[in-house]
Amino acid sequence: MDRQQLMALVxxxxxxxxxxxxxxxxxFY
Structure with missing residues (x-):
């Protein structure tokens, strides 16, 4: 898993x- 995929997931x-x-x-309000 590369950095760009991780950023998109986050x-x-x-x-x-x-x-x-x-x-x-x-x-709830």
């Missing part, structure tokens, strides 16, 4: 994580 994980946090806060 960016995707951050986007999914932020969407999950926004959805959870929207549901």
């Amino acid at each position: 960016l995707t994980f951050l986007m999914v994580g932020s969407m999950f946090i926004a959805g959870a806060s929207y549901l």
